[in-house]
Amino acid sequence: MENKLNPEIKEMFSYLPEVIYTRENLNAKRNEMNEMFAGIAATLPANDAVLTSEKHVPGAEGDPDVRIKIYEPRVKEETLPGVLYLHGGGYILGSADMMDPTLQQLVSELDCVIVSVDYRLAPEHPYPAPLDDCYAALIWFSKNAEELGVDSSRIAVIGPSAGGGLTAAVSLLARDRKGPAIAFQMPLYPMIDDRMTSKSFNQITDRRVWNDEKTQFGWKMYLGDLDEGTQYAAPARATDLSGLPPTYTCVGDLDPFRDETIDYVTRLTQAGVPTEFHLYPGGFHGFEEYFPTAEISRRVVDGYKTALKRALHK
Structure with missing residues (x-):
């Protein structure tokens, strides 16, 4: 894999450590991730133009409340997406x-209100708990849109990786349950196929990045006692898009996730869903978050921001 990397990120790739996830080390890895992101945030200047708050909203019936974070412009001159x-x-x-x-930066650039969902995690809370939390947050967001200064007909759902899988699943649920209208979905390099039989799945084995081994572990933890996913656990299984x-x-x-993403895009298009897709040569899973200053990383971020802005403000 290393020989195929984009030349700019190849220079920095060797510094990445190997990472293995197990049940035994999962809490420690979670703490490491949280500390890393907290450290990054501490080095950045405060964004005084954006208000950040949190609250707990009703979960699915019988479930605990869901913690969310709300990011909104300090000054709103009109109803926002x-x-x-x-x-x-x-x-x-x-x-x-x-x-x-x-x-916070996305709020400033796109002039929108963002609700971020602190959904429960597997294996302590396997499917459908994470999805139920996300869908409950969507329902709350739609019902409370006016109070937040948001146009309920212009709510998008977005997320990367497993968040992309949940994005695709929430969109399926909203369609099938005739739930809140979703104006746009953006499942970035989504984790959507628990069958793990694609060529790209078997090609990526390097432990410095998200690979086949981590994917197998993630699906095993998420599915819990299920032998295989449903279309809402693994949206690649959906037959009607x-x-x-x-x-x-x-x-x-x-x-x-290259091949399952390409297959999903193909079937969305065949189903008549307007779909835009970009394949980035030499990019591994989530590379734009590892190396944000690389030119190819800036292209990724600029690409999805432009698409989201167009969808929200058309």
């Missing part, structure tokens, strides 16, 4: 807190 953000982490890692600087929101996605060609 909304974004429901679902963080990544293989269904086993991450939190709503880790994306504070990124989402018609009626889904207009979509934007992207993936690197060295990502284990």
